Amino acid sequence: GIQVEQSxxxxxxxxxxxxTLRCNFSDSVNNLQWFHQNPWGQLINLFYIPSGTKQNGRLSATTVATERYSLLYISSSQTTDSGVYFCxxxxxxxxxxxxxRLHILP
Amino acid sequence: DAGVTQSPTHLIKTRGQHVTLRCSPISGHKSVSWYQQVLGQGPQFIFQYYEKEERGRGNFPDRFSARQFPNYSSELNVNALLLGDSALYLCASSQGARTGELFFGEGSRLTVL
Incomplete structure (x- = not known):
């Protein structure tokens, strides 16, 4: 099956x-999403991005489907950005x- | 509009018991999928249902089963509970079966003693 590696x-x-957070995948995909999991376990939607580039405030994401990777950029990090990011x-x-797992120190 | 709702939020069971977890999707969404997340790991796919039919199954034993009802809500059943079934169980809904953004509920945290 498809393999997903985050780094x-x-x-x-x-x-x-x-x-910059990276997500590599081993086969073609129909969907790709980025999530932030809060300390209570809820998965918060960041981006639905099967291809292309999107921006939302300090966060942006790029997926290059032909090369099978996606990047999540976080600029001007804040302590509230801490947590686990999943693709x-x-x-x-x-x-x-x-x-x-991202730790932002004050 | 209400998001994805799951119940119960927390529950404690003993080994060998049975558990039923429930999920109501976002209004208009016809696909529901279930995931198990153990501490320190990413969510693992269990099942996907679309229009009441199973559309995908992860690598879980037959003790795990699910169904989707005509109103698109869903139940996940786990029989003969083991200590290793202790986890956060997450439900997600989406409009379509193959594409469409997933939206997650807050999860049901199961502890098996």
Whole structure:
């Protein structure tokens, strides 16, 4: 089945720094989404981005479907950005990566 | 509009018991999918249903089953509970079966003693 790899697994940054999270996938996909999981476990939708580039405030994402990767950019990080970021893809099944755990220090 | 709702939010069971988890999708969404998330890992796909038919199944034993009702709500059933079934169970809804953005509920946290 399709493999989804996220990198880095952990990232510690100072408040105000920028970060780039990567999601690689091993086969063509119909969907790709980025989520932020809050401390209570809720998955918060960030981007639905099977291809192309989108921006929402300090966050932006780019998916290059032909090269099978997606990037999530976080600019001017805030402590509230801390948490786990997941990408999820779908072809015949919905597969999540293992996530990137982001720690933003004040 | 209400988002995806799941019940119960928390429950405790003992080994060997049975559990039923419930999910109501966003109004107008016809697809529901279920996931298991154990501590420290990403969600693992269990089932997807669309228009009351199973459209996908993950690598889970037959103790796990699900169904979707005519109003598009869904139940996940787990029989003969094991300690390893302790996890956060997440439900997501989407408009379509193959494409469409997933929206998640807050989850049902199951503890098996």
């Amino acid at each position: 880095p697994p952990d990232l510690i940054l100072q408040e105000g720094a920028n970060s 999820a893809v779908k072809n015949d099944k919905i597969i999540f990566g293992k996530g990137t």
